Amino acid sequence: MSESKVIKIVYAEDSRAIYNLIISKLHAEGWEVLHFENGDGVADAVLNSKPDVVILDKEMPVKDGMIVLEELKANPETKDVPIIFFTTKSDPQTVMRCLQLGVTDFVVKDSLAVANLIPRIKGIIGRH
Secondary structure, three states, X not given: OOOOOOOEEEEEOOOHHHHHHHHHHHHHOOOEEEEEOXXXXXXXXXXXXXXXXXXXXXXXXXXXXXXXXXXXXXXXXXXXXXXXXXXXXXXXXXXXXXXXXXXXXXXXXXXXXXXXXXXXXXXXXXXX
């Protein structure tokens, strides 16, 4: 009998309300989640835990998601980890910078955010 692989997600989100909403959905899928309330320490956690997916918020205290994205993409050991940028910021500059850096997906936090996020994670996991 083979065990199914546990899906690991690193999730950086400073909003407790959004985090509580999303984490309940991620746990309902049976996924293991390592949460950060800001971007500090995320790059090291990704390097050490080898998650299947990273979810980054843009606006966080201490270190924002764009800086973390840059760090992850600059490191040869983490540059290929799938990253979903999950943010309220959908201005063209933010979207273009994320695409230039090689983000896997970009999800805008709106009324459809939760409905959009889970299928996108499943799509990424299925590709890797």
